[in-house]
Amino acid sequence: MFTSLLKIKPKIMLGYVFILICLGLALLVVSSRVTDLQKEVSYVSSHDMDVHDQVHSLLKNILDMETGMRGYVITGNEQYLDSYYEGSRNWQVTYDHIHQLISDNPSQVQSLDAIEETIKSWLKTSGEYVIRMKKDNNTAAINEFFKQNTGKKTMDQLRTQLDTFLVTEKVLTSTRVEQISKSNYNLKVVLFTILGLISIIAIVVALILSNSITNTIKQVTRKIRDITVMEGNLASRIEVRTNDEIRELAEATNELLASLEKTSWIQSSITEVSTLYQGIRDITVLSEAFIQKLAPLLEASYGVVYLKQYEGGQLSYVKIAGYAAYGQNHASTSFLSGEGLVGQCAVDKRIFLMDNLPDNHVKITSGLGISTPRSLLVAPILVDGRTEAVIELASLHQFESKHLTLIDSLQEKFGTAITSVRSRMEVERLLSESQMLTEELQAQSEELQTQSEELQMQQEQLRMTNEFLEEQNQFAEQKATELEKAKDELEEYSLQLKTSSQYKSDFLANMSHELRTPLNSIMILSQMLAESNGDMQMSEVVEYSRVVNAAGHDLLSLIDDILDLSKVEAGKIEIMQDEVNVTELPQSMELMFAPVAAKKELDFQVILEPDVPSVIVTDGQRLQQILKNLLSNAFKFTETGSVSMRIALAESARIKELFNRDPEGTILAISIKDTGIGIPIDKQHIIFEAFQQVDGTTNRQYGGTGLGLSICREFTRLLGGTIVVKSELQVGSTFTLYIPDGKEALSHPGSSYAQDQIAASSEQENSYRGGSSYSKSFFSEEGLSLDEPIHTDAQLFEGKTVLLVDDDARNVFALVSALEVKGITVVVAENGKEAIDLLTVKPDYDLVLMDIMMPVMGGYDAMKEIREGLELRHLPIIALTAKAMKSEKEKCLEAGASDYITKPLQMEQLFSLMRVWLTKQVKQH
Missing domain, CATH: 1.20.1330 (f41 fragment of flagellin, N-terminal domain)
Incomplete structure (x- = not known):
């Protein structure tokens, strides 16, 4: 279709x-x-x-x-x-x-x-x-x-x-x-x-499009639910035939499952191989058990273990164990250091991988015939930088990356096991020799009595032997301790694997829940709209459409979070450094979250310290996304009290502590403080991990997938900064974002800006030190005082005449429809030239909405002509721009705009700006 x-x-x-x-x-x-x-x-x-x-x-x-x-x-x-x-x-x-x-x-x-x-x-x-x-x-x-x-x-x-x-x-x-x-x-x-x-x-x-969208989402949701029901079947994959954002979600989920499957396979394989070492006291048995377990895991058809030995004072590596390797008459059983691939692997201490082997290299025999392997793997077994053994594996297929990762993980563990078993064998040999000497001494006691000098010498030798045995005993005990430590590490790996699997299950359950919730609203309400047959009241249609729109936004936001995290893990996020106007951050954050604060009846303010530079170099889009995520969390987990954001310069001591360098250059400290529920101490170290939440169950009080803070952490790392959290249960939390100025980062290539540090503390928040602070409100830029009369929308908008200058018929239709609902009369001009002609005939408009990119005459030229040619200096003009450049506001204001707003337009934000300027007009008149 x-x-x-x-x-x-x-x-x-x-x-x-x-x-x-x-x-x-x-x-x-x-x-x-x-x-x-x-x-x-x-x-x-x-x-x-x-x-x-x-x-x-x-x-x-x-x-x-x-x-x-x-x-x-x-x-x-x-x-x-x-x-x-x-x-x-x-x-x-x-x-x-x-x-x-x-x-x-x-x-x-x-x-x-x-x-x-x-x-x-x-x-x-x-x-x-x-x-x-x-x-x-x-x-x-x-x-x-x-x-x-x-x-x-x-x-x-x-x-x-x-x-x-x-x-x-x-x-x-x-x-x-x-x-x-x-x-x-x-x-x-x-x-x-x-x-x-x-x-x-x-x-x-509407029915065709809604079915096209919901059918693909149903497929993804059904597959995620199936994966959740199957309790961790990581081999399952999501199949989607569409080419939209749902396909990207499915592909990102499949990549995540593949990564988890690979990690799970490696950890389980390490556990299986490591459990073989227990109780083995012979080096040959150990080597045989290791190669016979490892070869099938790597899908190898041939395997050999070469153990380090000294013969005649010369170092060599001798074949001690094999897997399907016997009967190869032409194969060497030992290699000197540097001789052949085995000897060179021992010298270089690195893995050799060869594909497309010649037909006569080695043969794999069975009762039905002879096969030729196509891939050869030679890997050293290292202990404290020394090559204790070399393993050689051959396969009919090419070795995969997970096979190489497993080999790399097992190198030191198997080497430690070899050293431990060798130590035990040496101790047992020495003990056996000691027993034999004791028996000899007992049998020759009379002869020793008569030969006192010889006896003294033998006693001295015995004392030296005992000392040597004592040293070997201590060495054996040390190796036993190391083995116990290795066992504890394996148990810890197993626990981590179990915990990771649980987090994964919780994430998949939450993902299914989060996707089904908005999707359920969309499906039910769209079905009700489709089946209404014209009997539904317009108010109900509007309300249902609003709910469908909100659910769609929630669904799209969830998809964006997953795609962002997937892009970060895949290394596909590019940092676009540019000049960012710091003084605009309070305005944009207040404009975005003031309605949320008003709805939840919370106090909200943004404090900008006076010594903060007006412009820094960083990725403004990622910075705003971090701040929006942190503020969204603050409002989400705060029911009463306040939320505040403070922008200041980081203290010197704090810079040295977090970035491990001298406090030179500019680093901003942006703190988001709330009086919400707080975070337990034992959970503060996991909140930044992907898919992990303080409460990860589907019946939790607060929704979400747990990706927001993980995305914040990754974006902060890419910007060369760090995040610090301080929280106390039922008191509140403070997240402080430290962002360096890109200009200083470029001049200090050896600095540790890119450190990935996430610090957590349960201490009470310290008061801000030094400097005066002031609260910068969005409306402070317009000269509106608090004692001015407040006009309702009906009083303010009714009967007003607005000149809309835009060449896009769709934008014109949407804006005219929205403005006329408010009782505003709208006159439309398709370009700046038509607007100038209309204002020349009738200059008494209450407000002008000016698009920037238009044919014939653009918005910049039109605003300059209105201000200079027509001399309409008090007519409010709001610029509508689709450009997201950092200097766009200054460019619009310089051309003559009273204010500006970026596309896509948020109508409440536009109405807010119109209230400001229409109220100012009322005051002037």
Whole structure:
């Protein structure tokens, strides 16, 4: 399946992109329909109303001419002719306008032509005629004209024609209005149909993606549970067919299991081989038992033990025991020092490994035939730097790394056993010689009495022999003590192996529990959302989505912890040293953990000592991850009281104690102090070990996998620092992080910055020595005093207008949706140039959210233009940047930003910044 090849984040993004594409297509359809509807409405409002107005204007022109003509006839005052002449001049213009408007309607054009003929007829037979007769004082003709009533008839005909024309236009307008209403109804039907289809598509996509994610997590969880049930079957492996973060989790777990399996095999093999030494008093028996036990463990088909001997004052190594090695006639039985691989191995005191042996080197015989080994291993057996023996092994397969590790671990133990057995054999030989001498002395007692001088000499020899025997006895007792010590060490190794296995079992159980807990919430709530059929209230949908999102974050955080530790153990973590602004640490930590402190009703403050340098060189990302882990633990295990973080310079005596060097250079001491449950003394030495916790059971009060402090330790080691913990039960704990400045570390290559030191103490915390401290709050940088009125979100955000400048439609959609919920009016500009144009027309926005990376004009240039070109120096601007560089804040502030926030945006953090600047605006106004 295609989704199995994608990671979790691309899967989710693919779903969102698909839904956004559907929404975009729907918007295109709806937009087209709205445009058509708008054209129809515009036609009615502009065309039909204009026609009606112009017809009434034409009628007015005619009435003005009739009124002017009658006034002049009655009074003889030519001023009445002004309205006549004005109407005579304007009616033709009005008529032409009407004719242009209705040119697409032939019937109305014909009616309008008839109206024109009537008007011209009236002007010719009535208006002009009567005025001319009046000017000629032809009263009789005027009386005759009015007696015949010719002008009134023509005017009545004209009014009837205009009324008919208007009625027709009104009917056309009504028809168009009905058509618009029908189109509006059709638009609603299309809109609701599209919304329904998009909702169905969104649910289907959500089901497909959630199943794709949860199915792979189920596989990992099921395999971890199976491993836990099998009580330490380290040979089992997790198989995952997906290519997402779950695959990385499975691979990291498989690597961990392989490492544990290798360690377990080595320890158990050492125990098996070491138990063979007990009770053996003969060097040949010891060698035979050793090679016959070791060869099968290493999957070797041939093995020989060569023991160091002195023959004629010459050192050589003689074959004393073998495994499937008899019958090799051409093989040498002894080697001088430096002779052949055996002799050279004894001289070099190192392991020789040869692969791809020639066919005639050695043969492995059996009843069915003869085989040729492909790999040869020659290893020295050392005691106090001396080569006591050499072992030679041959295998049909290549030797593995665990085989070489086992050989390396057994070298000195087998050598000690050889020395011990040899000592016992020498003591027994000397005792046997002593017994024989005693018997001889008893048998020759009379002869000795007569030979006093000889007897004295023999007695002196006997005394010397006894002294030598006493020395050998003491030496034997010393070796016996060493053997007892070796036995105790083996028992301790066995106990450590058992403890490690228990920690491993607890870790796997906890891992299964930690994975199932958020996964259970995701599966149940997503199923409820899928099966709701639209009956669920919006508030329930929002709450369920919030819980699913939180569970997803917990799951992702757990995966990140395991992957981080796996990368550290694999040596894949790279330290990126850069300048880190220390003065920003209090702000970022307060911004991150102030809501947690408020929720748990705990006091929280960050203290920055004044003598701390503003900038150090280290890996800022790893430093922040260490601090976040330590603060998270502090809040996690603290129910009442306070949590504090103090940044200071390390004391000289402390530097010398922890780093074993002179107190030169800069080392920060960052202390995280809480009033939580504390750590028992007997547990303080294990809390930094991977998978180990004070309480590792699945029914413990506090959750977690026990990886946080282990990751802190590894990151601290990579940064060249160390962590010290002081704790007391029911009083609290203080974790102090010592981080060196990378500039000094580079100038002292021989220093011991990289020491991996974790110190623990149950002492009460000492008070901080020297210097003044002050509490730096995030809001202190804005001039807001404690006695200012506190505005609720409804009071502060309602009715505010925000200019959002961002070219990413997804970010715009998300931000507009979140801001409009708060009652904020949002105006959007796609780049800095559009923002400048909008501010030029309307500069009275309450706040500007400015993205940095945009086409046409970026955020830096836009902010400079706003401040300098438009001279809007008091308009709050919050920069939205995806860059995580250390100097990004200074760069944004220098360009004109009031504040800045990094992407991905945390909406509560953004709302917090907006509250600060909107409150400041309220105060200024």
